[in-house]
Every structure is written in structure tokens, then in C-alpha cells.
Amino acid sequence: MTADNRADLSPSAPALTERQEARRRRILDASAQLAARGGFDAVQMREVAEAAGVALGTLYRYFPSKIHLLVATMQDQLQHMHTTLRKRPPAGTDPAERVAETLMRAFRALQREPQLADAMVRALTFADRGVSPEVDTVSRLTTAIILDAMGVEHPSPQQLSAVRVIEHTWHSALITWLSGRASIAQVKIDIETVCRLIDLTAPEAAPRH
Template identity: 75%
Template sequence: MTSGSGDSRHGAALRRAVCRTDDGEKVTKVDDPEAEAAVPERLPTAPPLTERQRERRRRILQATAQLACRGGFEAVQMREVAESSQVALGTLYRYFPSKVHLLVATMHDQLERLHGTLRKSPPAGETAGERVAQTLMRAFGALQREPRLAEAMARALTFADRSVSPEVDQVSRQTTAIILDAIGGLEDATAAQLSAVRVIEHTWLSTLITWLAGRASLAQVRADIETVCRLIDLTETEPGRTAAPV
């Protein structure tokens, strides 16, 4: 029996396998790595995790980071992650429906850890723009020390579709929080200031991807980040401006 190439691709994207969680629950997983980012959107947000579930999730993210550090994006295989984190494969798919979901969540976890480190030693620049640039270059340096992990997480971000929106939003919010802390909080940030923060965030991620691809030097990365961070100094709070929600 034959079919067109379009049907073959469609079939690959829909191939599924049933596996069990640690609790014996059956879940469906994607059987084709190339179709992982095309999994259907998940149901509404689940209840808060228990302490046991949070610990299990921490082990999963730690195992993912370790595998990515050793071999990059291709080294992160769901079965390997399950074995390394000592959870059932079905449990892993219940937490993260695909490798893309998993790696984007890992990026959020890495940024959250980095944020804690940065808070212990805040930047010392005279202007908000200088402080943000210093902070983002320190964050860049941390990712630079583990280039395979950084490359894996960046690739996952570029592959992410709408089904990964919650995880991508978490990465964005964490990056925004890092920038706002460097500025000085901006509890009453204006729309213009938040717009500048978004542009800075986009530029930072873009320069990271460009550097990982070997298309930019560290000096170019620094110049781009320092340039875009000056936007913050051009958007100081104006009298009468309405603060925008963060």
C-alpha cells in the first residue's frame, strides 16, 4: 500500500505509543522525534504539584541538563531522560509531552537558578542600561560555559509551536524578571519601558542563537547587547504616564 509524501509526513506526526506512568496510568506519547513539536495542545493547567511531584520534576530537569551538556540536542532522548531521572517513561511524558517541551522547561529552570546567583551579586553600572548589559553578559557567560546545553535549549525554543506556549512564556517571564531586577525593579514600569525590555529580551536571545551558530563573535554579542540596553535609558518614567502591567 502506497501513499503520497504529504500523507507519510502526516502519518509520522500522528504515530503514537501508549506507556504507563509510575502510578500505572496510561498516557500517549509521540513516537517520531521529528514530530515532537507538533503534539496537540494540552488540557487546561493541572492542580499544583505535590512535594513528591516537584522532586520528581527536579530530577527530570537535572537529567535533561546533564544529557544536553554531554551531547547537545540529539543526546536528549526521552527514554534516556526517564532512566537517568528514575521515573517511568509514561510519567515523563505526562510532565513533558515532547523533547521540545522538556528542553524549554529546562531553559526556564536554568534561568531561574541563574537569577538567584545574579541577585547575590547585583550589577554596579551607573545607568540602568549599563546594569542590564552587565547582567545579560553575565547570563551569556554562564550559558557560554555549557555550549551544548545552551544550543539544545535554543534549538528547542526555535522549534516550539503553540503547544509549548506555557513553557516559552515562563522563559520570557524569567528573562524579563532578570532584566527588571537589573534596572531596579520598575514596579511602576510604563508601557514604553516594558516595550524596551521586550526588545532587549529578543535581542539577547537572538545574539545567543547567532553566537551558538558561529555567526557572531563574543565582541559582536557584547556590542549588540550594550547598544540595545541603552533603550532603557531613553524610556525613563515621564510625569503623568500610566504604569503598564508586567
């Protein structure tokens, strides 16, 4: 729909060689695999290094901290998801419906690997200033997914605020579910509730009904 956003995720990266690209991939895969097994705590830097067949120092050269590594893992997974979602766009007629459907679909995908989700989301919210650029990339990806579902090309400031609020709710609801403090049903309700904001901020839309 809009431009392809695969190539320019890290325009500052100084062009890796093939072997380096392969190392990076092995590291990300090892990270995801360990995370899927035992969550945040199971992603131990020494183990990631060993599983990826790479020295500890090298791991740290590629990802300067465990948080960086997990946020990058999340980037990677989100990319998959975005691609998948684009293949089968949501069916609803209402933007709010479509966004809710998209998010619940993403949610069900995460449910399949709850430990991986746990590791990624915990890393994301724990990240401090030093990881801001990477976290921002994840945020932009999420925004892109939501705007895609809304079917909006040039969102108004109000719409952007609504999207941010939806993202906030998405992350936070995910956390409460992952830590066992909310049921899936509750997450669904909350997502649907927040998505009502979209109707409220549609620039041209008539009031509901």
C-alpha cells in the same frame, strides 16, 4: 524586591506528591546533564527516561514533548540564575549599563555550558503554539531579570517595549553565537547597542550626558 516568584510558577499544577516531585526533579536533572554533554540532539527521550529511572510513558506524562521538557529545563536554570544575580546586583550607575552587565554575566554563565545553552535556546525558539504558556513563563522570568537590573518597579509601556526588544536581541544573538555565526565580541557589542534604548525610553531621565 518584589514578590517572591518561586511558588506560583504553575498555579494550575495539581500539587504533586513527594515522590512525584522527586521524579520531576530527576527528569529535569537528567535532561540538563544530557544536554550539557551533547546539546539538543543528545537529549533523547528514551535516554532521559532511563537516566531518570522512569518509564518512557511517565516521562511523557510529566512533559508532553521534548520541547516542553527543554523549556522546563530552561525555566529551572533561569530560576537559579535569577537567584544568583539577585545576590550580587550589577554595579553600574546607569540603567543601561546595569542591564548590559547583567546580560553579559548571564551570557558568561551560559558559555560555561554551551551545549546546554544550545539545547535550551533551540527548544525555546522552536516551540510552537502548544508550548506558549511555558515559553511565556520563561519570557516573564527574563523580563523580571531585566527589570530588576534596570531598577524599575512600574515600567512604562515604552520601557516594556524596550525590554521586549532587548529580550529579542538577547535570544537571537545567543542563537547566532551558538551556531558559530557571531563572535562573543559581536554579541557584547550588540547587547550594549540595544541597551542604549533604555536611556531613550526612561520617562524622567534627561537626554544622555
